[in-house]
Amino acid sequence: MLYMSDKEQPKQNQEDYELLLAEAYKKIKPVESKIDRFETPKVEGHLEGTKTIITNFKQICSYIRRDQDHVLKYLLKELATPGVMKGDRLVLTRTISSKLINEKIALYVQDYVICKECKKPDTEITRDDRLTFLHCLACGAKKPITKI
Ligand SMILES: [Zn+2]
Numbered sequence: 001m002l003y004m005s006d007k008e009q010p011k012q013n014q015e016d017y018e019l020l021l022a023e024a025y026k027k028i029k030p031v032e033s034k035i036d037r038f039e040t041p042k043v044e045g046h047l048e049g050t051k052t053i054i055t056n057f058k059q060i061c062s063y064i065r066r067d068q069d070h071v072l073k074y075l076l077k078e079l080a081t082p083g084v085m086k087g088d089r090l091v092l093t094r095t096i097s098s099k100l101i102n103e104k105i106a107l108y109v110q111d112y113v114i115c116k117e118c119k120k121p122d123t124e125i126t127r128d129d130r131l132t133f134l135h136c137l138a139c140g141a142k143k144p145i146t147k148i
Pocket residue numbers: 115116117118119120136137138139140141
């Protein structure tokens with residue numbers, strides 16, 4: 001019996017080690033894949049006559065942590081379409097495919113959210129007298145961005 005137990009001991013340690021390793025990976029993984037997982041939510045909505053209604057515009061802005069007015073200004077300019085917020089809904093005054101709106105929001109994220117240096121989304125927009133910057137909270141990079 002004693003012999004058996006001695007022989008089992010290293011195996012037990014090996015298992016513990018692998019368990020610990022698995023636990024460690026579990027803890028590391030979310031951080032590693034954070035960039036890949038930053039996927040802007042797709043717009044949801046429908047058409048009402050000649051208008052396009054987007055129902056999750058607020059959620060998208062809060063997910064990408066940008067001021068709703070800033071995103072809206074960009075989007076309306078890019079789409080060359082007037083639009084207004086009515087409560088939680090964004091109303092665009094012509095019919096626009098969700099594909100095109102998603103593309104424009106993706107461009108916004110690329111230019112006004114993702115850090116050009118480290119590609120992380122942990123950024124904020126700061127302003128001085130003349131310029132607007134994208135300031136990265138992850139790597140500290142500060143890049144001028146185009147005023148919308
Ligand atoms: Zn950065």
